[in-house]
Amino acid sequence: MSKLAHLTRSDGGVVLELAAPRANALEPVFLDEIRARLDEIETVSPQTLTIRAGRNFCSGGDVARFAEAVKAGQGRDYARQVVPKLQEIVLRLVALPSVVAVAARGAITGGGAGFLFAADCAVVHPNAFVQPYYAQVGFAPDGGWTALLAERIGAAQALNWIISDRRLEAEKLCDFGLANAVSQEPEQELQKLLQGGNSETFRAAKRLIWDAARLALLERRLAAETGAFLERIDASDTREGMAKFLHP
Structure with a gap:
C-alpha cells in the first residue's frame, strides 16, 4: 500500500x-502515486470517489523545490515533472464517470x-480556506x-480572485458553489450527502454536462496553463517572488 496516496472501499465507492x-x-512522486491510484479507480468505475486528507488538504506545489531547480x-x-501530471489528474477527475467528492x-492552496x-x-471544515498565491510568487496559474x-x-x-x-x-466557498456545506466533521457529512440522492442520476447528469466537446476544451485550456507556467517559471520577477515568499 502506498504511504502517499492509498485507496479503501466504502459503501459502493x-x-x-x-x-x-x-x-x-x-511533488513528482506524490503526483505519480495519485495517477497510479486513478488507474486502479478507472478499472472498477465506482459509484463515488471521495478524496480526503489530513489537517491540511493540499498546499500546492513546493515553492522551495521550484526555487532550487530554477x-x-x-x-x-x-x-515538466510536476505541472503536466497535475493537469492530467484534474482532467481525469472531471472525466471520471464516478461522482467525485472532496x-x-x-x-x-495553489x-x-x-x-x-x-x-x-x-x-469543508470551518478552518478550510483556498488561496491562489500566484500573484505573490509569480507563477502562472495551474x-x-x-x-x-x-x-x-x-x-x-476567477480572474479577480487570482489577481487579488x-x-x-469555508462559508465563502459555499457561496461560490465550490462547497456544498461546512461541517466540523466533513468526512461524515460528505457521506450523508452522497447517500442522500440517487448516484446514478448524478452520474448521468455529469456525463451530459461533461460531454466530449467540453472535456476537449478543458484539456486544451489545461495544456495552455502548462505552457504559461513553463514560460513564467524562470522569469526574473518569478525568481524574486519565490525568494520573498520563502524568506518574507
Whole structure:
C-alpha cells in the first residue's frame, strides 16, 4: 500500500486518502502515486470517489523545490515533472464517470485547489480556506485556476480572485458553489450527502454536462496553463517572488 496516496472501499465507492509530506505538497512522486491510484479507480468505475486528507488538504506545489531547480538552471525541467501530471489528474477527475467528492480541512492552496475545482461535490471544515498565491510568487496559474474555475464561477470572478490573491474561507466557498456545506466533521457529512440522492442520476447528469466537446476544451485550456507556467517559471520577477515568499 502506498504511504502517499492509498485507496479503501466504502459503501459502493472508494476513498482516496492523501498523505504526503508538507501538507500534501505536489511533488513528482506524490503526483505519480495519485495517477497510479486513478488507474486502479478507472478499472472498477465506482459509484463515488471521495478524496480526503489530513489537517491540511493540499498546499500546492513546493515553492522551495521550484526555487532550487530554477537556481540550478533546471526550472523548466522540474516544472515538466510536476505541472503536466497535475493537469492530467484534474482532467481525469472531471472525466471520471464516478461522482467525485472532496472532504477538506485547512489549507487548499495553489495547484492543490485543482482537486476541489474538479470535484462534483465537497464538504469543508470551518478552518478550510483556498488561496491562489500566484500573484505573490509569480507563477502562472495551474491546476485549473483558469481552465476550470472560470467554468465553475465565471471568468470575471476567477480572474479577480487570482489577481487579488484573496483567501476565501469555508462559508465563502459555499457561496461560490465550490462547497456544498461546512461541517466540523466533513468526512461524515460528505457521506450523508452522497447517500442522500440517487448516484446514478448524478452520474448521468455529469456525463451530459461533461460531454466530449467540453472535456476537449478543458484539456486544451489545461495544456495552455502548462505552457504559461513553463514560460513564467524562470522569469526574473518569478525568481524574486519565490525568494520573498520563502524568506518574507
